[in-house]
Amino acid sequence: MTPTAGTPRTDLEVRPITETEFADWNRALNTGFLREPTSPPEVLDARRPEFRPGRSLGAFDGGRCVATFRSFAQELTAVGGAAVPADAISNVTVSPTHRRRGLLTRMMDRDLAAAKERGDVVATLIAAEYPIYGRYGFGPATWATEWTVDIPRAGLDPRRSRPEDGGRVDLVDAEDVRKLGPELHERLRGTQPGAVGRTDLWWKAATGAVRFHPTWHEPFFAVYRSADGEAEGMVSYTTDDEWGDSKQPANTARVNWLLAVSPAAERALWHYLCSIDWITRVRSGWRAPDDLLPLLLPDPRAAAVTTHADWLWVRVLDVVRALEARTYGAAGSLVLEVADGAGLAGGRYRLEASADGTGTCAATAGDADLSLDVADLASLWLGDESAVRLAALGRVREGRAGAAREADALLRTSRRPWCPDVF
Numbered sequence: 001m002t003p004t005a006g007t008p009r010t011d012l013e014v015r016p017i018t019e020t021e022f023a024d025w026n027r028a029l030n031t032g033f034l035r036e037p038t039s040p041p042e043v044l045d046a047r048r049p050e051f052r053p054g055r056s057l058g059a060f061d062g063g064r065c066v067a068t069f070r071s072f073a074q075e076l077t078a079v080g081g082a083a084v085p086a087d088a089i090s091n092v093t094v095s096p097t098h099r100r101r102g103l104l105t106r107m108m109d110r111d112l113a114a115a116k117e118r119g120d121v122v123a124t125l126i127a128a129e130y131p132i133y134g135r136y137g138f139g140p141a142t143w144a145t146e147w148t149v150d151i152p153r154a155g156l157d158p159r160r161s162r163p164e165d166g167g168r169v170d171l172v173d174a175e176d177v178r179k180l181g182p183e184l185h186e187r188l189r190g191t192q193p194g195a196v197g198r199t200d201l202w203w204k205a206a207t208g209a210v211r212f213h214p215t216w217h218e219p220f221f222a223v224y225r226s227a228d229g230e231a232e233g234m235v236s237y238t239t240d241d242e243w244g245d246s247k248q249p250a251n252t253a254r255v256n257w258l259l260a261v262s263p264a265a266e267r268a269l270w271h272y273l274c275s276i277d278w279i280t281r282v283r284s285g286w287r288a289p290d291d292l293l294p295l296l297l298p299d300p301r302a303a304a305v306t307t308h309a310d311w312l313w314v315r316v317l318d319v320v321r322a323l324e325a326r327t328y329g330a331a332g333s334l335v336l337e338v339a340d341g342a343g344l345a346g347g348r349y350r351l352e353a354s355a356d357g358t359g360t361c362a363a364t365a366g367d368a369d370l371s372l373d374v375a376d377l378a379s380l381w382l383g384d385e386s387a388v389r390l391a392a393l394g395r396v397r398e399g400r401a402g403a404a405r406e407a408d409a410l411l412r413t414s415r416r417p418w419c420p421d422v423f
Helices: 019-032 041-050 102-120 174-191 200-206 263-273 319-325 374-381 387-392 403-411
Strands: 013-016 057-063 064-077 083-094 122-126 145-151 166-172 220-225 233-239 251-260 279-285 305-308 312-316 334-339 347-353 359-363 370-373 396-398
Touching: 013 102, 013 359, 019 041, 019 057, 019 064, 019 083, 041 200, 057 102, 064 174, 083 102, 083 319, 102 122, 122 347, 145 312, 166 174, 166 263, 174 220, 174 233, 174 251, 174 263, 200 374, 220 263, 233 263, 251 263, 312 374, 319 359, 319 387, 334 374, 334 403, 347 370, 359 403, 370 374, 370 403, 387 403, 396 403
Parallel strands: 083 122, 251 279, 334 370
Antiparallel strands: 013 057, 057 064, 064 083, 122 312, 145 279, 145 305, 166 220, 220 233, 233 251, 334 347, 347 359, 370 396
């Protein structure tokens, strides 16, 4: 008897892949993401360092891999700058022939249980589709915005492109990026809630030393150095070659990533990008929704929002450690009743925040001030979402009048959290 669509198949095996199965697993990955199924040998060789025994899962039907799932160790910056251990999830696919068979649920349950056992505080992912991951306890914890800057309208003086603070912008090569970039990124990560660590492999891929795709186009790299010579910002960007009527340039600079640890570096790098000859538009790449970019232009309307969407999703695995890892904007006390259908992090917890910003958390039998799902706790944890908003949506329930407003005073941050990376 052939199972109908939506019927779980008990003969489908879900397990960690072996290194010899990597090529088959990669073919299933490409299939799920609608890429050319077979990767050339050099791409497979570039991706093999990502393989970690036990953390790359596959579903197999008759020996063929039909679903993929990979996780790896990550550090995520909490509010206040502390790094917490995270289970980063990526490469999640199910082949179109095997949808609605429960394969993602089996892989996710297995991975999250292992992460909980390892002692990871949270799990993280970048969701390709919004509706999928809430049912596994993930909530959108950061959002991202992309702007397109119409340079002729921006109001910048085209005669001036140098920083006016005594600093300078220099073009550099890939080797310089691999030397300067990791330390610069660590400085940013230490102050930016939602940021995640970057490995040596990340920097090699970003500079072409390792190539995950058959075609790779070398970007330009520029570094901002302050008046005392310290590197405080860096940008990677590409350009096209478009010309309009009457031989007028219509070229676009597309930012791959831009890191800045000071407002001066942000200003200098954005103004530099907007001053390049023949460039009439700048695509900002994914930035924090409250990025300074529009307000660095004399006419902020020249920066039009191209895309705004959820970005980093978080799943809390240890409520106590998650709440104690971050800092708080005020003193206060809240009892949270957290519902978790998977049984990983549910319970009732008392959060005590002190005036110095530190907090303690412990299980309690006291009456709940707020009741919420673990996915909504994740959206609140990094400080981006509002408990008052969630209460208006019926996703947070007040056991005590005014508790949602008090939660916002404790949890929300003055600048929005942001994850500069996709993984």
